[in-house]
Amino acid sequence: MTPDDTERLHFRQMTIDDLDDLAELLGDPALMTFYPAPKTRDQARAWIEWNQRNYAEHGYGLWIIETLTGEFVGDCGLTWQQVNGRLELEVGYHVRATHQGRGLATEAALACRDFARDTLQVPQLVAILHPDNEASRRVAQKIGMRFLENDLGGTIPVRSVLGMHFPVSL
Numbered sequence: 634m635t636p637d638d639t640e641r642l643h644f645r646q647m648t649i650d651d652l653d654d655l656a657e658l659l660g661d662p663a664l665m666t667f668y669p670a671p672k673t674r675d676q677a678r679a680w681i682e683w684n685q686r687n688y689a690e691h692g693y694g695l696w697i698i699e700t701l702t703g704e705f706v707g708d709c710g711l712t713w714q715q716v717n718g719r720l721e722l723e724v725g726y727h728v729r730a731t732h733q734g735r736g737l738a739t740e741a742a743l744a745c746r747d748f749a750r751d752t753l754q755v756p757q758l759v760a761i762l763h764p765d766n767e768a769s770r771r772v773a774q775k776i777g778m779r780f781l782e783n784d785l786g787g788t789i790p791v792r793s794v795l796g797m798h799f800p801v802s803l
């Protein structure tokens with residue numbers, strides 16, 4: 634299961650055939666500024682394997698996002714993350730440098746937000762980000778999130794947690 638196509642994007646599960654694209658994306662030092670380090674090819678392979686475990690266990694994870702003609706754009710999707718000792722469903726997104734600034738992360742994140750609310754029917758969705766990551770914060774805000782709390786348990790001293798509650802469906 635994946636979110637439906639948006640106006641410009643198609644979602645699909647990642648496979649080992651995506652290793653070249655993901656290694657380039659996650660190995661880009663500029664794109665990975667707010668991570669501890671860019672990912673090596675082996676770490677990009679581990680990223681794919683982690684998401685394949687997510688698909689098997691939950692039915693969802695981070696998906697490849699590509700244009701409707703099949704051009705690689707990045708990844709976006711839903712994974713369970715620790716926030717101050719509890720599990721929260723997070724929307725995550727990475728868009729290759731050549732495709733940034735066109736609203737594609739927002740378009741993908743909106744589709745994931747709606748999927749989390751309507752298909753998974755979770756009560757809350759978060760985005761966890763480095764406090765200086767303004768582009769990521771903007772995407773989270775544009776899909777309706779607001780600051781919730783700081784997380785102190787991550788790989789950097791403090792991470793900002795933005796999020797939103799969904800109305801309970803009766």
Ligand SMILES: CC(C)(COP(=O)(O)OP(=O)(O)OC[C@H]1O[C@@H](n2cnc3c(N)ncnc32)[C@H](O)[C@@H]1OP(=O)(O)O)[C@@H](O)C(=O)NCCC(=O)NCCS
Pocket residue numbers: 664665667725726727728729732733734735736737738739740761762763766767768769771772
């Ligand atoms: C975050 C990211 C996915 C955004 O991708 P994108 O496709 O360019 O995003 P969008 O075009 O949908 O929106 C980006 C918004 O951030 C804003 N923005 C971009 N860079 C910014 C900066 N340095 N400071 C402030 N705002 C910035 C844009 O102006 C836009 O907001 P606007 O529509 O109000 O003008 C992309 O920058 C990325 O891949 N970053 C690295 C990976 C990452 O940090 N992911 C999030 C992990 S928490």
